[in-house]
Amino acid sequence: MHCDKIIHFQKDERYLMKKIRIIIIAAVLIMAGILGIFIKANWIPGKYAVKEGDFDRYKPYILVQEVHYTGSGWVQTGDESGFFPQEEYADIDLVNGSVLPQMDIYDEEYANIYLCEIEYKGKTKHAAFEDEIDSYYIVDWHPVYPVLRDTILPEWLYPKGFMTKREAGRTSEKTDGVELSQKENDSINMKDLFRNVPSSNIQELSFYVRKARMATEDEAKKVYADIEIPVEKEVELKEPYAQAYYTFLKEESDPIKENRSLRFRLAYIDDDDTPELLLMKDNSHPAGVWVYTYKNGRVVEVGEFGSIGGMQYLEKRGMIFSGFYNMGEGFSQFYMLKDGTAEKICEFHDIDVEAFTEPVEPLYEIDGVPVSEAEYNAKYNELWNDDFISIGYNDGVVVEDIKDLKRALAREIEDLEIKTKLAAGLDAGQLEALEAYSNFLIVYRPGFSKELSDRADTEWEYTVDYEDSEGPKFTLLYLDGDEIPELAVVYGLAHAHGIYLYTYTDGEVKQVGDSSYGQYGGVGYMEKEGIIFSGYDNHGNLYDSVYRMDGTKTVLLQESSECWVHEEDGEGQYVYEVNGKETTLEEYLAANEKWNVSEEKIAAYDKAFCVPDGNIEGSVNRAMISILLGREEYLKEKVLSASGCTENEILRFEYDDFDRDGSYEAFVFLGERIETEQEEYYKGQFWFVSGKQCVELEDENVYRYIDGITEGSGPTYIYFVSNEYFTHNLSSVWTVKEGEAVESAISGIGEVKCDRRNELEIWIDAYDMVSDGKEGERYGHTCKPYFYRYSWADDEFVRYESREISKEWLKHLCGFDLGTEIEAEGYEILSILEQKNGIVVVNYAMPSSEDGSSGITYDNVFWDCAAGDYWKKDERGVTSWKDAGFGGTY
Numbered sequence: 078m079h080c081d082k083i084i085h086f087q088k089d090e091r092y093l094m095k096k097i098r099i100i101i102i103a104a105v106l107i108m109a110g111i112l113g114i115f116i117k118a119n120w121i122p123g124k125y126a127v128k129e130g131d132f133d134r135y136k137p138y139i140l141v142q143e144v145h146y147t148g149s150g151w152v153q154t155g156d157e158s159g160f161f162p163q164e165e166y167a168d169i170d171l172v173n174g175s176v177l178p179q180m181d182i183y184d185e186e187y188a189n190i191y192l193c194e195i196e197y198k199g200k201t202k203h204a205a206f207e208d209e210i211d212s213y214y215i216v217d218w219h220p221v222y223p224v225l226r227d228t229i230l231p232e233w234l235y236p237k238g239f240m241t242k243r244e245a246g247r248t249s250e251k252t253d254g255v256e257l258s259q260k261e262n263d264s265i266n267m268k269d270l271f272r273n274v275p276s277s278n279i280q281e282l283s284f285y286v287r288k289a290r291m292a293t294e295d296e297a298k299k300v301y302a303d304i305e306i307p308v309e310k311e312v313e314l315k316e317p318y319a320q321a322y323y324t325f326l327k328e329e330s331d332p333i334k335e336n337r338s339l340r341f342r343l344a345y346i347d348d349d350d351t352p353e354l355l356l357m358k359d360n361s362h363p364a365g366v367w368v369y370t371y372k373n374g375r376v377v378e379v380g381e382f383g384s385i386g387g388m389q390y391l392e393k394r395g396m397i398f399s400g401f402y403n404m405g406e407g408f409s410q411f412y413m414l415k416d417g418t419a420e421k422i423c424e425f426h427d428i429d430v431e432a433f434t435e436p437v438e439p440l441y442e443i444d445g446v447p448v449s450e451a452e453y454n455a456k457y458n459e460l461w462n463d464d465f466i467s468i469g470y471n472d473g474v475v476v477e478d479i480k481d482l483k484r485a486l487a488r489e490i491e492d493l494e495i496k497t498k499l500a501a502g503l504d505a506g507q508l509e510a511l512e513a514y515s516n517f518l519i520v521y522r523p524g525f526s527k528e529l530s531d532r533a534d535t536e537w538e539y540t541v542d543y544e545d546s547e548g549p550k551f552t553l554l555y556l557d558g559d560e561i562p563e564l565a566v567v568y569g570l571a572h573a574h575g576i577y578l579y580t581y582t583d584g585e586v587k588q589v590g591d592s593s594y595g596q597y598g599g600v601g602y603m604e605k606e607g608i609i610f611s612g613y614d615n616h617g618n619l620y621d622s623v624y625r626m627d628g629t630k631t632v633l634l635q636e637s638s639e640c641w642v643h644e645e646d647g648e649g650q651y652v653y654e655v656n657g658k659e660t661t662l663e664e665y666l667a668a669n670e671k672w673n674v675s676e677e678k679i680a681a682y683d684k685a686f687c688v689p690d691g692n693i694e695g696s697v698n699r700a701m702i703s704i705l706l707g708r709e710e711y712l713k714e715k716v717l718s719a720s721g722c723t724e725n726e727i728l729r730f731e732y733d734d735f736d737r738d739g740s741y742e743a744f745v746f747l748g749e750r751i752e753t754e755q756e757e758y759y760k761g762q763f764w765f766v767s768g769k770q771c772v773e774l775e776d777e778n779v780y781r782y783i784d785g786i787t788e789g790s791g792p793t794y795i796y797f798v799s800n801e802y803f804t805h806n807l808s809s810v811w812t813v814k815e816g817e818a819v820e821s822a823i824s825g826i827g828e829v830k831c832d833r834r835n836e837l838e839i840w841i842d843a844y845d846m847v848s849d850g851k852e853g854e855r856y857g858h859t860c861k862p863y864f865y866r867y868s869w870a871d872d873e874f875v876r877y878e879s880r881e882i883s884k885e886w887l888k889h890l891c892g893f894d895l896g897t898e899i900e901a902e903g904y905e906i907l908s909i910l911e912q913k914n915g916i917v918v919v920n921y922a923m924p925s926s927e928d929g930s931s932g933i934t935y936d937n938v939f940w941d942c943a944a945g946d947y948w949k950k951d952e953r954g955v956t957s958w959k960d961a962g963f964g965g966t967y
Contacts, residue, residue, distance in 0.1 A: 126222035127192050135192055137889045139213070140221065141171065142190045150174060153211070154190060170201050170212040177218055190221040197889075202651075312487040318351050318371035323486050325369070325376040327479060331358055339482070340473025342692065343489045344466075346370075347395045347414045352493055353379070360386030360470035365399065372417035379419045382412070387469025391462075396422075398465055405429045405437075411460045425457055474692050492695030495702045502705070510561045510581035511701055515694040517564070517579070517586040518551060550598075550685035553700040554678070556580075556589075557607045557626050562704060563589065567682045570598045575611070576680055580629060590624070590631035598682025603674065608634075610677060617641060623672050637669055684738050706768030707734075707741035716766040720773070722747040728759065729783055735793045735813035742767035742813050744774075744795045746783050758800055759783050765811070765818035774818060775799075775809060782806075787831055791867040794821060794874070796829045805842040805860060814872075823865060823874050830862075836914065837865040837874055845965035848933050855935070859965035862939075864914050879912040890917060890942050895958060899938070907935075910967065915942040918967040919958075937962035 127135065142154045151174055152166035171177070177191050194216040200209040314320045322343075332339045340357040346368070347353070354376070356367040365383035369376050382388040382399035389398040397412040397419060409425040428440040441453035448456075474489055476482050500508065549569070553562040556578065564579040564586065575593030579586050594600045594611040601610035607626035612619070618640040624631040636656060643649040653665035660668070686696040705711065709732050717724060729746040736742075748761010758781055763774045777799045785796035785808065796810040806828035810821040823829070827841035839862070846857025865874040884896035887909050896906055899921050907920040919938040938958045939948035947953075947961040955961045 127219045128222045132192065135194070135219070137886055138192045138194050140190055141169070141177070141193050141218075142166075143177070151177075168203075168210045170203055170210055172198060172212060172214045174215070176215055178220075191218045192221055193218045312484050314483065314487060314490075316490070317374070319486060319490055321371055321374070321376050322354050322369075323483055325354070326356075326486070327482055329376075330356060332356075333479065339476040340470060341476070341486075341489075342468060342473055343493055344390060344468065345393050345493065346390050346397065348393050352490075353414070355468060355473075357386055357470045357473040362403070363401070364470075366468065366470075368397070368414075368419070370414070370417050377417045379414060379417070380412075382410075382419075383469075385469070386471075387467060389465040389467050391464055392466055396460075396465075398461070405433050409457075423456065423460060425453065427453065472692065489692065489695070492692060492699060495698045496695070499698055499701060503701075504560075507561060507701075511697050512694075513581050513584075513586050514553070514564045514579075515697045518566075518688055518693050518697070549688040550682055551688055551696075551700070552680055552685040553697070553704055554602065554680055555604045555704060556602060556609075558605050562701065563626075565600075565680050565685070566688070567593075567598045567680075567685065570682050572596060574598045574682070576600045578609075578626075580626075582629065587629045589626055589629055594624070595680075600680050601677045602680065603676055604678055606676075610672065621669065635668065635672070637665060639665065678734065678741075679737065681737075703740055703768065709741070709743070712741070712743045712766045713745075715771050716743070716745050716747075716764050719766075719771045720747055720762060720764060722762075726761070728761065731786060731795055733793050735795075736815070737792060738815075740768060740816060742816065742818075744811065744818075746780075746797075748778070756781075763797065763809075765813075767813070767816045767818075769816045770818065772818065774811060777809075785829060785831070787837065787867075791869065792872075796824075798828060804858065806840070808839075821874065827863070836867075838862045839865055843965055845935060847935065855965075857964070859963055861937075861963040861965065861967055864912060864916060866914070877912045877914045877916075879910045882909050882911045882917075884909065886911075887917065887919065891940060892945070895919065895938065895940070899958060907966065916940070916948060917942060918962075920966050922966075935966050936964055937967050939963070 132138070140154045142152055143150060151169055151171050153169045154166060177193075178189070193213070195213040196216060198212040198214055201212040202209050314323055326339060326341060327333060330339060342355045342357075343352040344355055345352050347370070351371050354369040354371075356369065358364060358367060362385055364386050365381040366386065366388040367381050368379040368388075370379055371377070382397050384399075384401040389400075390396060395414040397414060399410045399412065401408045405428060407425070407427050407429065411422045411424075412419040413422050414420075424444050426440070426442040426445075428437060430437055430439050439450070441448050441450050443453060443456055474485050476485050499511070503511075549566065551564060551566045554565055556563040557580070561581055564581075565576045566579065567576045568574050574597060575595045576598070577593050578589035580589050581587075594609050596613050601612075602608060609624040609626065609631065611622045611624065613621075618638070620636070620638045622636045623634045625634055638654045640652050640654075641649055642652045651662070653660050653662055655665055655668045686700055709730075712732070713724070713727075713730065717727075726747045726749070727745060728748060728750060729744070731744045732741060733743075734741050743766050745764045745766060746759065746761055747764060748759060750759055751757065758779060760779050762778060763780075763783075765772055765774055779800040780797050781800050782798040785798075787794040787796075792812050792814075794810055794812045796808040798806045798808050807825050808827065808829040810824040810829060811818055812821055813819065823837070823839060827839040830838040830840065840860050841863055842858065842860045844858055845855045846859050848855045864877045866877055867873075868875045882890075884894075884906065887896050888894045890911070896909070896919070899906060899919065903923065904921040905924045907922055910918045910920070912918070917940040919940070920935070921937065922933050922935045924933075938961045940946075940961070941948040944950075947955045947958070949955075950961075953961075
């Protein structure tokens with residue numbers, strides 16, 4: 078019986094194990110079936126992804142990329158041969174853009190791109206963009222490998238290189254015609270992008286707004302890197318005392334040895350030309366200011382003076398006042414600094430009976446000897462006067478990083494030199510205004526943080542997020558017609574950050590108007606005429622106001638707006654108003670055109686001075702000297718003195734803020750205009766003058782042309798044509814960087830001709846018209862236009878990118894088969910080049926005979942895609958492709 082039970086048990090166990098195996102296999106098969114169904118439904122591609130190397134199989138196509146949180150939702154990033162660099166975009170409108178799958182996820186390295194066969198629908202006006210953009214209808218599309226996938230499955234099951242049927246069926250969750258929310262538009266990318274936008278870009282902010290709104294984080298960083306302000310060049314300390322102070326502060330000062338931030342200032346205390354070094358180590362009650370001087374080639378310690386981190390001194394007179402007051406008892410000493418030693422002149426000690434609750438005996442002592450109150454006051458008043466300068470811990474120049482010490486010291490030395498120049502060159506009223514502005518900012522400074530916090534809740538929700546790390550800034554500018562400058566204060570670079578204006582009148586600093594002006598830390602104005610241009614861009618809607626300063630008030634001269642208004646059918650249009658009245662576009666443009674003046678200057682945040690800077694007085698003086706050195710009269714006098722010429726010899730005086738840094742410079746031609754029966758030309762000298770440089774630019778002194786200048790939102794360039802060459806013209810091209818004249822990279826390569834805003838034609842000559850049909854040099858003089866644009870990233874004019882295209886794509890661009898027409902005349906097409914500015918050049922030539930005995934003539938055709946015709950057809954008198962070129966090979 079027992080054995081039978083064992084046998085039955087073993088049979089039952091085998092049956093149970095078999096049953097478990099069957100269940101497991103069934104479960105696996107069911108799971109595999111479910112997975113198979115999922116994979117079948119999703120893995121089998123609705124469309125195969127196209128790789129870049131296969132683009133040539135698809136023509137005519139363009140590359141389209143979805144961009145989140147921007148007007149049209151799409152940008153053109155390239156075409157069948159990768160014409161556009163990946164980091165550059167062309168805004169487009171897709172009439173049926175919803176046929177493309179729109180992904181909600183972005184990878185760090187790429188976003189989905191589609192190769193689209195399109196029908197061009199022409200230019201269209203879109204609410205999100207200032208200029209018209211290209212509009213396309215999508216005929217067919219393919220995802221471009223790699224395609225972004227969102228899956229938890231391994232790639233071998235769910236390959237990243239395919240777009241699935243399920244994904245191909247997805248449509249946008251966005252609603253056409255609905256404005257994006259303010260929060261979506263003001264994304265974190267804008268904060269990163271605008272933190273250090275230079276004032277040279279102030280007029281291009283609409284471009285950067287658009288870039289920031291469309292950019293992913295990495296793309297925003299790329300744009301930011303392109304416009305980031307470069308690090309300043311290393312400074313030199315020329316004076317022996319400066320190098321000695323630098324070494325002492327770097328190696329021997331207590332704050333540095335104790336790994337604390339350093340606070341210092343320089344001051345002229347004794348009557349020599351070497352400033353003393355003042356070191357602020359602490360601002361506790363017993364702490365004073367440590368004074369050092371430079372004597373016999375070394376730094377000498379003079380002593381510690383004052384309390385609560387402060388002391389007083391008489392500039393250039395050697396007197397130092399050191400006071401200490403504690404619980405009703407006062408100690409005061411007067412010292413005279415001479416030959417590196419501070420000799421005590423007199424010491425005062427007194428007890429203030431009103432500071433005690435219990436009755437005490439009054440005490441007055443001079444040098445330890447009791448005296449009467451009258452004697453005490455008489456002696457004290459004999460030594461004290463209102464010329465004493467107070468300086469303390471909060472006035473110190475703060476150095477957090479030892480790497481910044483040399484630059485901070487060099488700046489402090491320059492501030493002393495500026496102060497000396499101003500004292501000698503300004504009248505009493507101007508000096509009084511500067512002192513008042515300094516005191517105003519010193520008092521004003523502690524309240525900035527609270528005021529920013531208050532404004533963040535009321536004026537602009539994101540003010541704090543955009544606040545620049547440098548804090549509030551200020552500058553001086555001549556606004557009204559007198560010689561007293563106005564003070565401009567700006568909080569930061571955020572969208573709502575305008576500039577507050579103040580003026581000095583009736584012995585006080587008073588605000589001009591009752592609000593701020595401008596945005597993004599910038600405002601335009603007309604110097605000495607009291608005109609203020611206050612523009613505001615709110616998500617593509619433009620609001621412009623023109624004010625006139627009238628004492629401490631402003632008078633509104635004109636206000637205008639350009640706003641996009643949505644309609645019920647999802648469409649919309651721009652509505653224009655001038656002074657509260659709706660107008661036509663032509664009336665709107667005409668009203669604003671009268672205020673489009675070349676004399677407009679810009680006050681900009683990043684070219685101003687930090688309010689938290691310890692040396693407020695030095696910064697105010699620096700702001701004053703910068704506007705004085707940039708005055709037209711000063712620069713004119715400076716260049717005439719250096720050149721030895723008279724004012725009658727000035728044939729051209731080009732005065733402008735060429736590099737948009739807030740300081741003005743001038744290019745000057747001094748000489749004579751000579752006219753003969755055969756020609757006219759100019760003989761003389763080209764000079765450059767600024768606050769920091771005055772130089773003659775070239776040895777050449779005969780010129781055919783001297784009046785060229787670029788006009789655009791970037792830096793201004795000046796160019797002139799020398800008389801050195803007879804067969805062609807070469808332009809010398811100059812601009813300004815950091816206050817100094819710099820010759821451009823395009824100088825001397827050809828003759829510059831301005832075409833459109835921030836674009837140039839440069840006519841370059843060559844000897845490439847004909848050849849003898851053999852492998853030899855060409856000959857025959859030609860001159861062809863090449864097209865250049867200003868690049869913010871390169872800070873220079875660069876040639877437009879071009880790429881070679883097919884005869885079929887040329888037909889698409891021209892609207893007729895130009896290539897076939899040329900070949901029908903027996904010519905061979907050598908290359909077809911499409912340039913990014915829309916100019917297409919077809920290079921062609923007559924083939925040589927088989928033995929190469931006949932000559933070959935080379936020519937070209939210039940086609941303008943924007944005009945839809947041959948380039949400058951009417952101006953050049955072009956009748957067909959046969960006379961639409963310039964000879965040679967482009």
